[in-house]
Amino acid sequence: MPSWASGIAARPPSPAFPCCPAAPSEIAAASADSDHASSWNATSLAWPGIARATRRWLMETTTRQPGIRVPLIDEDQAQGRTAELYEEIKTVTGLPFVPDMFRLTSTNPRLLAVVLAGYGGVFGGDTLPRDIKELISAWTSKLNGCPYCVGTHSWFLSQFGGSDELLEAVSNANTAEELPVDERTMPLMQLVTKVSTGAYKITDADWEKAAAAGWSDAEMLEAVFCACLFAFINRLVDATGLGSSVDRSRIARLGDE
Numbered sequence: 001m002p003s004w005a006s007g008i009a010a011r012p013p014s015p016a017f018p019c020c021p022a023a024p025s026e027i028a029a030a031s032a033d034s035d036h037a038s039s040w041n042a043t044s045l046a047w048p049g050i051a052r053a054t055r056r057w058l059m060e061t062t063t064r065q066p067g068i069r070v071p072l073i074d075e076d077q078a079q080g081r082t083a084e085l086y087e088e089i090k091t092v093t094g095l096p097f098v099p100d101m102f103r104l105t106s107t108n109p110r111l112l113a114v115v116l117a118g119y120g121g122v123f124g125g126d127t128l129p130r131d132i133k134e135l136i137s138a139w140t141s142k143l144n145g146c147p148y149c150v151g152t153h154s155w156f157l158s159q160f161g162g163s164d165e166l167l168e169a170v171s172n173a174n175t176a177e178e179l180p181v182d183e184r185t186m187p188l189m190q191l192v193t194k195v196s197t198g199a200y201k202i203t204d205a206d207w208e209k210a211a212a213a214g215w216s217d218a219e220m221l222e223a224v225f226c227a228c229l230f231a232f233i234n235r236l237v238d239a240t241g242l243g244s245s246v247d248r249s250r251i252a253r254l255g256d257e
């Protein structure tokens with residue numbers, strides 16, 4: 001199992017707090033306070049008390065950032081499974097902080113684990129070169145109208161050799177043909193472009209064109225999966241308000257330092 005995925009399925013969620021890693025003592029206290037149960041155990045949940053404890057836990061450990069529609073757990077307040085996942089996120093991203101995109105699902109570790117598994121599945125492997133994966137991520141985000149993610153993955157692309165010309169084209173181009181990439185990369189970018197603009201229109205000819213340029217089935221699968229992953233991530237970022245809450249992500253602002 002890759003290092004980024006260690007522990008994702010290692011521990012089942014608490015039966016009382018499937019979404020929030022509250023302490024057992026707090027759960028027991030909540031149960032004792034419930035009018036609907038005389039005792040608490042794993043199969044007889046004191047739902048009213050549990051709900052009160054959940055609300056109290058969220059109020060104590062989360063913040064509401066202007067413009068973002070969901071609460072976020074700060075790194076120094078993360079507990080249990082969320083804290084474990086936060087450490088894994090920093091390992092797979094190579095960043096000293098947890099990007100806000102991941103924090104969008106921090107109050108539900110099961111969802112956070114799904115986001116991390118998808119992200120780590122793409123960026124934790126070496127089937128495709130990292131610069132190609134970052135190019136696909138940034139370009140897909142452009143096609144999906146998510147400038148927040150364009151900025152984030154343009155910064156990553158710059159760290160893996162992306163030229164200023166390429167970065168500018170990702171932000172301003174309207175078609176894959178306008179991207180300054182080589183003859184081998186162009187058919188792959190045309191393929192992943194169709195994932196965003198009309199996946200049902202992808203034909204065997206599109207796949208065969210990329211294969212003829214020298215891309216293996218494994219590489220094309222990862223490229224398509226990467227584009228699909230960012231179709232999901234872009235919508236998560238925009239639906240929750242993160243994408244419009246700031247001009248640029250914390251990662252994109254690293255380029256200013």
